[in-house]
Amino acid sequence: MAGLCLLALAAVLAVLVQQAVRAFAPVPVAELRWRSDAGEQQMLAAVVFEDAHELVVRGSEWQRRGAEYRRIARADLLQLDWPADARSLRLHDGREIHRRGLALPQAPDGSRPAAADVAEDVASNRLSRGETAGLMLRRAWDFVAGTAQGGGVFPALVGTVVLVLLMSVLVMPLGVLLALWLHEYAGSGRSARVLRAAMANLAGVPAVIYGLFGLVLFVNGVGGGVDALMHSATPRWGGGGLLWSALTLALLTLPVVVIATEEGLARVPAALRHGALALGATRAEMLWRVVLPVARPALLTAFILAVARAAGEVAPLMLVGAVRYAPALPLDGEFPYLHLSRQFMHLGQSVYDLALAGGDAPRDMAQAHAAALLLLVVVVGLNAAAIVVRNRLRERARELAV
Amino acid sequence: MSAREDAVDAAVMPPDLLAGRELALEARGLSLDYSERRALDAVNLQVPRRRVTALIGPSGCGKSSLLRCFNRLNDEIAGCRVSGEVRVLGLDAYAETTALPELRRRVGMVFQKPNPFPQSVADNVAFGLRLAGLRSRLELDDRVEAALRAAGLWEEVRDRLDDSALRLSAGQQQRLVIARALAVEPEVLLMDEPASMLDPISTLRFEELVVALRERYSVLLVTHNMQQAARVADYTAFLQAGRLLEFDATDRIFTNPRLRGTEDYITGRMREDRG
Numbered sequence: 001m002a003g004l005c006l007l008a009l010a011a012v013l014a015v016l017v018q019q020a021v022r023a024f025a026p027v028p029v030a031e032l033r034w035r036s037d038a039g040e041q042q043m044l045a046a047v048v049f050e051d052a053h054e055l056v057v058r059g060s061e062w063q064r065r066g067a068e069y070r071r072i073a074r075a076d077l078l079q080l081d082w083p084a085d086a087r088s089l090r091l092h093d094g095r096e097i098h099r100r101g102l103a104l105p106q107a108p109d110g111s112r113p114a115a116a117d118v119a120e121d122v123a124s125n126r127l128s129r130g131e132t133a134g135l136m137l138r139r140a141w142d143f144v145a146g147t148a149q150g151g152g153v154f155p156a157l158v159g160t161v162v163l164v165l166l167m168s169v170l171v172m173p174l175g176v177l178l179a180l181w182l183h184e185y186a187g188s189g190r191s192a193r194v195l196r197a198a199m200a201n202l203a204g205v206p207a208v209i210y211g212l213f214g215l216v217l218f219v220n221g222v223g224g225g226v227d228a229l230m231h232s233a234t235p236r237w238g239g240g241g242l243l244w245s246a247l248t249l250a251l252l253t254l255p256v257v258v259i260a261t262e263e264g265l266a267r268v269p270a271a272l273r274h275g276a277l278a279l280g281a282t283r284a285e286m287l288w289r290v291v292l293p294v295a296r297p298a299l300l301t302a303f304i305l306a307v308a309r310a311a312g313e314v315a316p317l318m319l320v321g322a323v324r325y326a327p328a329l330p331l332d333g334e335f336p337y338l339h340l341s342r343q344f345m346h347l348g349q350s351v352y353d354l355a356l357a358g359g360d361a362p363r364d365m366a367q368a369h370a371a372a373l374l375l376l377v378v379v380v381g382l383n384a385a386a387i388v389v390r391n392r393l394r395e396r397a398r399e400l401a402v
Numbered sequence: 403m404s405a406r407e408d409a410v411d412a413a414v415m416p417p418d419l420l421a422g423r424e425l426a427l428e429a430r431g432l433s434l435d436y437s438e439r440r441a442l443d444a445v446n447l448q449v450p451r452r453r454v455t456a457l458i459g460p461s462g463c464g465k466s467s468l469l470r471c472f473n474r475l476n477d478e479i480a481g482c483r484v485s486g487e488v489r490v491l492g493l494d495a496y497a498e499t500t501a502l503p504e505l506r507r508r509v510g511m512v513f514q515k516p517n518p519f520p521q522s523v524a525d526n527v528a529f530g531l532r533l534a535g536l537r538s539r540l541e542l543d544d545r546v547e548a549a550l551r552a553a554g555l556w557e558e559v560r561d562r563l564d565d566s567a568l569r570l571s572a573g574q575q576q577r578l579v580i581a582r583a584l585a586v587e588p589e590v591l592l593m594d595e596p597a598s599m600l601d602p603i604s605t606l607r608f609e610e611l612v613v614a615l616r617e618r619y620s621v622l623l624v625t626h627n628m629q630q631a632a633r634v635a636d637y638t639a640f641l642q643a644g645r646l647l648e649f650d651a652t653d654r655i656f657t658n659p660r661l662r663g664t665e666d667y668i669t670g671r672m673r674e675d676r677g
Contacts, residue, residue, distance in 0.1 A: 187480070282502075
């Protein structure tokens with residue numbers, strides 16, 4: 001079973017890596033001449049795909065990012081050369097321009113890119129293995145650490161991590177308190193049964209419904225109310241934002257936390273509880289001093305499950321604060337450092353945007369895979385950190401049990 | 403009703419046995435029901451102060467249930483109902499106004515299986531003291547040492563106070579939880595077969611400890627070991643099927659019990675123990 005799960009994870013990772021690599025791999029540049037309905041045509045273009053029947057090529061992006069892709073049947077090809085002096089320029093805004101020779105190329109309208117705009121200039125057809133690897137690493141780094149304008153996903157990466165951490169900070173105390181109440185105080189009373197049923201059902205509600213709920217309750221309800229109270233002319237809290245998104249995700253993961261915590265509480269031996277009570281501990285003191293410390297690994301398990309669930313959710317966030325482009329990070333050096341009302345970018349949203357925007361642009365599709373891979377790495381990384389902490393606690397517990 | 407109870411009492415206990423003695427614990431007409439069955443049936447028991455009283459009887463006769471009435475730990479068991487009167491140091495334990503933490507601070511308990519918390523030796527002993535609001539490091543250290551000395555464990559753990567309590571041997575753990583109970587200076591100690599998990603040497607040490615505790619504490623000790631009861635207890639109560647059948651001075655119970663049932667149980671068990 002575990003093997004199967006690992007296999008599935010490995011398969012997903014393999015597909016993502018294979019696809020994502022294309023976003024960073026240098027593309028050879030060809031001098032092409034071919035027949036079309038409009039007569040004979042000629043261009044210098046990057047060959048992004050090639051098989052026995054056809055080529056897919058991308059010309060230079062002169063005016064804006066996003067160039068026309070052309071599909072050329074081999075039967076129509078008149079000439080296909082790989083000139084040794086072909087070079088690809090990448091500008092800071094992500095545009096790619098092909099040319100021959102070292103001079104800066106001229107756009108059809110006569111303008112030229114400024115030298116300061118050039119981020120990368122490579123001899124596409126003459127790269128050694130080492131150069132290729134270095135180039136890919138640098139491009140991958142630019143993608144991960146670059147700004148949104150340059151085609152990077154750093155803001156989305158920050159947004160995702162900040163969001164998940166804020167969500168945990170919100171959901172853990174609430175979830176643990178609820179679990180304590182359910183397991184330690186409510187007994188088998190009616191309200192406990194109702195709450196348990198509610199938890200079980202909430203766990204099955206589609207995520208996007210949480211988004212709608214968060215929109216109505218947090219954004220329009222609470223946020224709108226706060227804005228009205230403060231007489232602000234422009235909506236500050238009454239729009240989507242980091243806090244509302246974190247709260248929505250906290251609601252989404254609450255059942256997971258409650259259920260996992262309750263299981264942990266149930267495993268704390270009655271002998272320890274009775275021992276504490278017999279020494280004159282109140283119920284709260286017993287829980288705080290004996291039960292919760294013993295149940296710590298279970299709390300971390302709850303945290304891990306919550307993070308895993310929350311980090312992968314995109315649909316609800318689009319309604320309550322995640323945006324395609326946010327001008328500022330939610331976390332920066334300016335007081336109050338964490339900007340709870342700001343809209344933010346999210347890796348899930350980036351995957352969605354890149355995948356849809358680039359419906360037939362292979363480069364964007366490859367970047368969507370790269371963003372997805374990064375999201376997966378973030379989730380696995382957060383989980384791995386929590387698992388390391390939990391195992392250390394368990395080890396200590398085991399040492400104590402010697 | 404009361405006439406019948408008096409009659410039962412007279413049959414159970416010689417009327418002048420505890421004459422003039424202060425009582426630590428007292429149960430009057432105490433009945434206890436679990437959801438399915440009755441565990442105690444109209445028990446009248448008196449436990450004198452600063453003496454060791456043993457509670458003997460076959461498994462499932464209600465000894466532990468009776469013990470747990472005196473610190474109301476039965477409250478923790480779902481479906482457990484208690485009727486009758488329980489007096490602890492003269493106060494009604496089941497009165498509305500009784501504060502459970504306060505009651506339990508005055509009535510310490512040692513369980514069948516040692517149940518140290520997964521903390522250091524010192525923290526275990528200091529647990530009850532911290533609950534009581536003691537914060538001063540110095541005073542905590544003093545009280546911890548005193549409790550460990552009283553439990554006869556100090557010499558063995560003085561260099562291991564910061565080690566996990568779970569690394570101690572079973573016998574040490576049992577003395578540790580006794581020290582933990584003693585640290586808050588209770589007036590009564592309830593012990594629920596505390597030596598049943600111990601090896602013979604640890605058991606011996608434990609018994610010496612109980613005899614020493616008798617100077618300052620009122621002890622109610624549940625035990626399956628007849629010789630142990632005979633060795634450490636001043637008084638012995640015989641419980642069977644939820645009823646208190648006989649209560650007397652220990653030497654009388656073991657040499658000349660008034661009831662056939664008591665004799666059968668004691669002799670039967672003793673033969674078993676020897677075999």
